[in-house]
Amino acid sequence: MSSPATLDKLVALCKRRGFVFPSAEIYGGLNGVYDFGPMGVLLKENIRAAWRRSMNSLKYEVLYLEGALLGPHAMWQASGHVENFHDPMVDCLNCKKRYRADDIDLEKPCPHCGKKEWTEVKQFNMMFKTELGASSASSTIAYLRPETAQAIFVNFKNIISTCRVKIPFGIGQVGKAFRNEITPKQFLFRMREFEQMELEFFCKPENADEFFKYWLTVRQEFYSKLGINMDRIRMRPHEAHELAHYSKQCTDVEYEYPFGWKELEGIAHRGSFDLDQHMKYSGKDLSVYDDETKEAFVPNVIECSVGADRLFLTVLFDAYQEDTIDGEERIVLNLSPAMAPIKAAFLPLTKKLNEPVIALHKKIAQATGFSIVFDDSGSIGKRYRRQDEIGTPVCFTYDFDSEQDNKVTVRDRTTTKQERIPIDNIERYLRDLVTKE
Numbered sequence: 001m002s003s004p005a006t007l008d009k010l011v012a013l014c015k016r017r018g019f020v021f022p023s024a025e026i027y028g029g030l031n032g033v034y035d036f037g038p039m040g041v042l043l044k045e046n047i048r049a050a051w052r053r054s055m056n057s058l059k060y061e062v063l064y065l066e067g068a069l070l071g072p073h074a075m076w077q078a079s080g081h082v083e084n085f086h087d088p089m090v091d092c093l094n095c096k097k098r099y100r101a102d103d104i105d106l107e108k109p110c111p112h113c114g115k116k117e118w119t120e121v122k123q124f125n126m127m128f129k130t131e132l133g134a135s136s137a138s139s140t141i142a143y144l145r146p147e148t149a150q151a152i153f154v155n156f157k158n159i160i161s162t163c164r165v166k167i168p169f170g171i172g173q174v175g176k177a178f179r180n181e182i183t184p185k186q187f188l189f190r191m192r193e194f195e196q197m198e199l200e201f202f203c204k205p206e207n208a209d210e211f212f213k214y215w216l217t218v219r220q221e222f223y224s225k226l227g228i229n230m231d232r233i234r235m236r237p238h239e240a241h242e243l244a245h246y247s248k249q250c251t252d253v254e255y256e257y258p259f260g261w262k263e264l265e266g267i268a269h270r271g272s273f274d275l276d277q278h279m280k281y282s283g284k285d286l287s288v289y290d291d292e293t294k295e296a297f298v299p300n301v302i303e304c305s306v307g308a309d310r311l312f313l314t315v316l317f318d319a320y321q322e323d324t325i326d327g328e329e330r331i332v333l334n335l336s337p338a339m340a341p342i343k344a345a346f347l348p349l350t351k352k353l354n355e356p357v358i359a360l361h362k363k364i365a366q367a368t369g370f371s372i373v374f375d376d377s378g379s380i381g382k383r384y385r386r387q388d389e390i391g392t393p394v395c396f397t398y399d400f401d402s403e404q405d406n407k408v409t410v411r412d413r414t415t416t417k418q419e420r421i422p423i424d425n426i427e428r429y430l431r432d433l434v435t436k437e
């Protein structure tokens with residue numbers, strides 16, 4: 001029987017199996033910051049690759065940018081972040097605990113100490129501010145980027161003039177962003193250092209509404225193809241009062257987490273706001289020339305912005321299951337083979353059989369380039385459980401019969417069903433498994 005994951009169970013699994021560790025844990029960790037372990041790195045790479053694949057398989061061209069993490073004051077002023085990227089903050093005078101003012105009821109006492117002694121609500125800018133240069137006199141204010149998108153807007157002209165690309169087209173970027181959250185929470189859901197996968201799609205203003213709808217469909221299909229349970233995905237259009245002043249339309253892709261329906265991705269029709277702002281503040285012309293009408297225009301932008309870490313968390317929640325196999329309880333991650341950090345494990349039934357299995361593992365690893373493992377420690381049941389918990393789709397077990405019939409037993413992670421296949425077929429078996437979507 002399936003049992004839903006809780007945040008605590010998932011945090012424990014991530015730690016136990018090397019997906020995610022609290023950052024600098026031996027020094028007590030850093031609040032809202034995490035380090036990704038060996039399994040986490042592999043899963044994250046698979047997530048990025050799936051996002052890129054989905055962008056590359058469309059009929060419109062998508063180019064990529066890797067912008068700097070540090071940005072000048074002027075850029076973040078133009079984007080509106082210096083002035084507007086605030087959260088309301090309030091402190092408890094008694095216990096000094098700090099809250100987001102919209103997270104708590106200021107009519108009630110402090111949930112931490114029970115006293116009701118609030119400071120005034122203050123606006124807190126969430127950007128990490130720093131100074132460039134050694135001497136304070138010559139120092140210049142810079143910010144760690146709170147989103148990847150602005151690097152795309154300020155490079156729009158560079159890309160269009162160097163890559164000879166025509167509107168409509170997209171510019172995508174995967175990279176870190178930093179927000180000084182007052183209260184980071186829910187593990188990877190709200191972090192101070194996180195990773196975004198953003199697409200800015202540039203089109204003619206008259207086609208923008210149509211493209212907004214197009215991207216709603218495309219992004220929904222992405223989650224379906226990823227193998228996410230679509231009963232836990234919904235598209236939630238923003239109400240008029242939720243829209244930022246520049247945003248014409250916005251729809252969130254929401255996932256039903258154990259802590260409720262929350263935003264996984266935002267899809268927004270941003271009009272020409274961003275390019276207009278950068279033209280105004282930089283004095284540079286960012287319009288494009290239309291060969292048909294012989295007139296210059298400022299493109300409109302449809303933005304699709306998903307948190308890579310949020311998707312990481314979503315994929316894990318969605319795959320997490322507990323069941324009972326032969327009277328023994330187990331945890332299993334039913335990840336799709338494309339998402340699984342490890343594609344297969346090679347297990348000798350006993351250590352006496354290590355030699356041929358080590359050779360086989362090496363041969364398959366070299367031939368396929370897949371991340372596969374060899375494991376000879378502990379009972380075979382224990383080794384299966386270990387692979388189940390990290391979502392490895394199949395285990396190949398080599399036993400004493402293998403020496404005679406040249407076959408191994410393949411065990412399926414989800415069904416635990418076993419079958420024997422010829423050793424010569426392993427490579428093709430694995431390739432078929434990993435490439436199917």
Ligand SMILES: [Zn+2]
Pocket residue numbers: 092093094095096097110111112113114115
């Ligand atoms: Zn308090």
